[in-house]
Amino acid sequence: MDQKSLTAFINIAKILQNLSSFTGQAQIIPKRQLSSKGHDTSGHCQKLIHVPGHMRKGKHVKPYNRICGQDHDEKEAQQKNREETSQSKRAEKNARENEKLLNRAFRDLNSLPAPNYYQKPTISQPSVTVDANQYPSLPPIKPNFLTDNNTDAQGFFITQSVSPSFASPTDVISTKEALYDLGYYLPESEGITPYPDQQLFDGISAFQRDNGLDRTGILRPDDLTVDKMNELLGYGSTTRFDRLLSSVYQEEGGYEDRPTRIDQPTNMGVIQGSLNRFKAAHPTLGRTYPATVKDLTRDQATTIYKMDYYDAYRIEEIKNEKLAKTLFDLLANHSPIEPIQWVQQGINQLTSFQVDEDGIMGSQTINALNNLTLQQMKEVNNYIVRQRSGQINQYADANPAGYGTRRKGLTTRSERHFIK
Numbered sequence: 001m002d003q004k005s006l007t008a009f010i011n012i013a014k015i016l017q018n019l020s021s022f023t024g025q026a027q028i029i030p031k032r033q034l035s036s037k038g039h040d041t042s043g044h045c046q047k048l049i050h051v052p053g054h055m056r057k058g059k060h061v062k063p064y065n066r067i068c069g070q071d072h073d074e075k076e077a078q079q080k081n082r083e084e085t086s087q088s089k090r091a092e093k094n095a096r097e098n099e100k101l102l103n104r105a106f107r108d109l110n111s112l113p114a115p116n117y118y119q120k121p122t123i124s125q126p127s128v129t130v131d132a133n134q135y136p137s138l139p140p141i142k143p144n145f146l147t148d149n150n151t152d153a154q155g156f157f158i159t160q161s162v163s164p165s166f167a168s169p170t171d172v173i174s175t176k177e178a179l180y181d182l183g184y185y186l187p188e189s190e191g192i193t194p195y196p197d198q199q200l201f202d203g204i205s206a207f208q209r210d211n212g213l214d215r216t217g218i219l220r221p222d223d224l225t226v227d228k229m230n231e232l233l234g235y236g237s238t239t240r241f242d243r244l245l246s247s248v249y250q251e252e253g254g255y256e257d258r259p260t261r262i263d264q265p266t267n268m269g270v271i272q273g274s275l276n277r278f279k280a281a282h283p284t285l286g287r288t289y290p291a292t293v294k295d296l297t298r299d300q301a302t303t304i305y306k307m308d309y310y311d312a313y314r315i316e317e318i319k320n321e322k323l324a325k326t327l328f329d330l331l332a333n334h335s336p337i338e339p340i341q342w343v344q345q346g347i348n349q350l351t352s353f354q355v356d357e358d359g360i361m362g363s364q365t366i367n368a369l370n371n372l373t374l375q376q377m378k379e380v381n382n383y384i385v386r387q388r389s390g391q392i393n394q395y396a397d398a399n400p401a402g403y404g405t406r407r408k409g410l411t412t413r414s415e416r417h418f419i420k
Contacts, residue, residue: 155230162199163218169194175219177205178229212320214419215374224321240321241310243400244328245302251329251413255294260402267293268301269332278304305332313340313361319370324383326417330388333413337386338391345368346383351376388414 156178158171168188176192179185184203204225205217219225227243252269256262264272275293279286289300309331310316318324330339337359344357344365353368372380389411395409 025043033380059303080418140285151249156233157226158219158221160201161218161220162196162204164196167196171219172196172200175204175295178233179207182207182229182232209374214322214378224325228321241306242314244310244315244325245305248305248329251333257294261405262402265293267296268298270296270301270304274304274308278308282307309336312336314366317366320377322419323369323377326381326384329413329417330384333410334386334388334391341366342384342387345387346380347372350379350383381417381419385414385418 003250030206142284152236158172158175160166160168160171162168162171162175172194173192176185179200180187180192184207185199188197188199192216201217204219205215207213207229208215208217208225211225211232213225213228231240232261248269255267256264257265262271266272270293272293275289275296279289285303290296311329311333313327313329313336315324315328318327327339330342340359340361341357343361344355344359347353347355347365348357349371351368353371355364356367369380392407392410392414396404402418
């Protein structure tokens with residue numbers, strides 16, 4: 001309690017004490033504490049008591065009871081201050097309540113499960129389950145609910161992998177339509193939707209099974225399955241040779257003659273020795289070819305690959321295109337005899353078939369390859385890849401400054417043909 005408040009209470013007590021023991025004289029509040037209007041200058045209200053006239057000694061003492069108070073302006077100021085304080089408190093309370101509501105809303109949102117944009121919507125009609133073995137008997141009636149997709153004049157393509165874990169809606173639609181055209185997808189009653197379903201992956205697996213491809217049940221943009229689908233759909237009318245050679249050209253560069261890196265000049269993957277052998281084996285045609293690979297044209301290089309590699313080693317007769325692609329790229333990048341021997345070694349070591357390891361791609365080796373199970377084909381393919389990578393490392397270790405500078409690129413090229 002401050003000094004002014006204490007003084008006021010003391011004065012009130014004195015008045016009450018004087019009233020209780022009234023002796024004919026009144027105890028007057030000191031003049032210095034009251035204003036001319038009888039207001040307490042200390043800021044605290046006091047009660048003025050009626051005193052008989054003969055007892056009044058100060059004209060400032062009123063002859064009637066009166067409750068003194070602060071001035072009107074001061075009361076208004078206090079009232080305004082109280083209102084402002086109350087409004088401020090209400091604003092703070094509202095802000096706290098809003099913050100609580102906002103936090104509660106965020107908690108509710110965070111507790112919701114993550115949306116699955118590829119979840120097929122629930123329909124009242126039960127789904128149709130189609131086994132992969134039933135696809136060949138699909139009706140040859142093309143539905144009228146097909147939409148625009150990724151199939152254009154260049155053929156069918158996808159931008160990302162189509163798998164159970166993830167698939168672009170656009171890629172799903174285009175894949176379903178392509179499989180329907182090929183007889184490997186039967187849409188449900190609601191038509192072709194952008195949602196992956198089991199029929200889609202069953203259709204992919206069945207297509208891979210029927211065409212001697214690696215049966216993964218999924219699609220990748222650079223997959224042989226996509227190439228085969230384009231071939232059967234008739235887009236571009238590409239042959240297997242065109243597809244395999246396109247992959248080789250993507251790996252090979254233009255003309256190069258650096259003895260520190262390669263033992264002889266090369267152009268588009270054709271080395272000088274290969275050109276010399278081609279001219280000797282085909283003298284009539286060879287007369288039109290240049291003496292060095294530096295002047296070799298694209299069409300001439302293509303003819304060499306077709307006649308001396310693709311046809312000579314009977315790549316067209318190998319049913320499994322994945323294995324054919326591995327072998328053709330190997331033949332184009334290595335001495336031909338060794339790759340064929342690796343194929344024959346893989347057959348003898350990993351399967352029940354036995355063939356001569358003579359480096360000749362004869363009917364015996366072709367028949368063995370075409371009668372392998374998919375698992376055996378995968379093992380033979382990967383055996384060839386491991387042998388190829390091993391030889392690359394062997395050559396690189398023997399000549400670090402030359403062949404060793406190409407180790408990473410050649411090994412990466414080899415490992416692309418590994419089947420996981």
